Amino acid sequence: MLASILVNERQFLECVQEARQAFGAKCMKLAGSLTVEVIRQAFTDLGIALSGRDVFIQGVPVEIDLLVPRPMVRPKHGLIYEPSDVLAVLEVKNSGAFPGAVASVRKSFELIRSANPRIYCAYVTLAERRGYKWAATPENLKADVYTLFWHNGSIKHRLYDKTEDWELLTRRLKGLVGNRPATGNSK
Numbered sequence: 001m002l003a004s005i006l007v008n009e010r011q012f013l014e015c016v017q018e019a020r021q022a023f024g025a026k027c028m029k030l031a032g033s034l035t036v037e038v039i040r041q042a043f044t045d046l047g048i049a050l051s052g053r054d055v056f057i058q059g060v061p062v063e064i065d066l067l068v069p070r071p072m073v074r075p076k077h078g079l080i081y082e083p084s085d086v087l088a089v090l091e092v093k094n095s096g097a098f099p100g101a102v103a104s105v106r107k108s109f110e111l112i113r114s115a116n117p118r119i120y121c122a123y124v125t126l127a128e129r130r131g132y133k134w135a136a137t138p139e140n141l142k143a144d145v146y147t148l149f150w151h152n153g154s155i156k157h158r159l160y161d162k163t164e165d166w167e168l169l170t171r172r173l174k175g176l177v178g179n180r181p182a183t184g185n186s187k
Contacts, residue, residue: 009148009166012038013126016094031094035126036065039092048173050090056080057089060115062108065092068120068173083116087176091121096128096147097136105136109143120144120176124169127151127160144172 016034023030033053040050051067058080067081068088075081089112091105109121123136127149136145146165151158 009126009162012042013149013160016126028094032092035094036092039090039124040066043170043173046170046174048170048177051075051081052078054079057086057112057115057119058082060111062111064089064112066090068176071177083119086112086116086119088120088122088173091123093123093125094127096125096132097134099134102134102136102140106141106143109141120172122146122169122172124148130161 012035015038016031019034020027020031036053040053043050048068049071051064051069053065055064055067055075056062056079057064057067058076060083067086067090069075069081070085070087073081073085089109091108097105105123112119112121121143122145123141123143124146125136125148128135128147128151130150130152135147138145146169147163148166149160149162151160
């Protein structure tokens with residue numbers, strides 16, 4: 001399903017929607033997990049190496065959806081990265097924020113930056129309802145926010161409007177990876 005064929009965010013959306021329907025039961029965790037995997041695979045296809053899902057930074061009590069390590073870094077136990085070996089962390093959501101989520105993510109980003117202020121923190125959501133009062137913004141999150149689609153209406157009649165955020169995020173991560181020397185401290 002997640003073969004190296006995902007070229008654009010419209011395909012991300014379709015892949016996640018099709019997999020949810022094929023699963024045969026309502027499961028919100030599945031949608032989030034699929035979104036993380038689709039985005040991870042897309043970046044891999046673009047030559048940007050990301051961690052596996054649900055990893056950690058040494059000394060930071062926060063589970064991280066995805067992170068961009070320095071080239072050639074291997075995490076301890078396959079999960080734990082040294083702060084100096086992390087270029088970026090991504091908090092990934094399928095359908096945006098809910099009440100209280102922004103404050104929690106902001107606090108997590110603060111803890112991550114306290115371990116290494118040079119780590120780029122970003123919030124990525126596949127889709128968010130246009131005008132939603134609890135939506136993450138750069139102002140309330142104190143970090144960059146990338147929304148791949150805006151939507152209006154009920155889930156049965158939902159229409160998705162693509163943004164340019166995927167291209168912006170891709171350029172940002174490529175810039176981070178291209179400007180860092182390789183290390184291998186997290187062995």
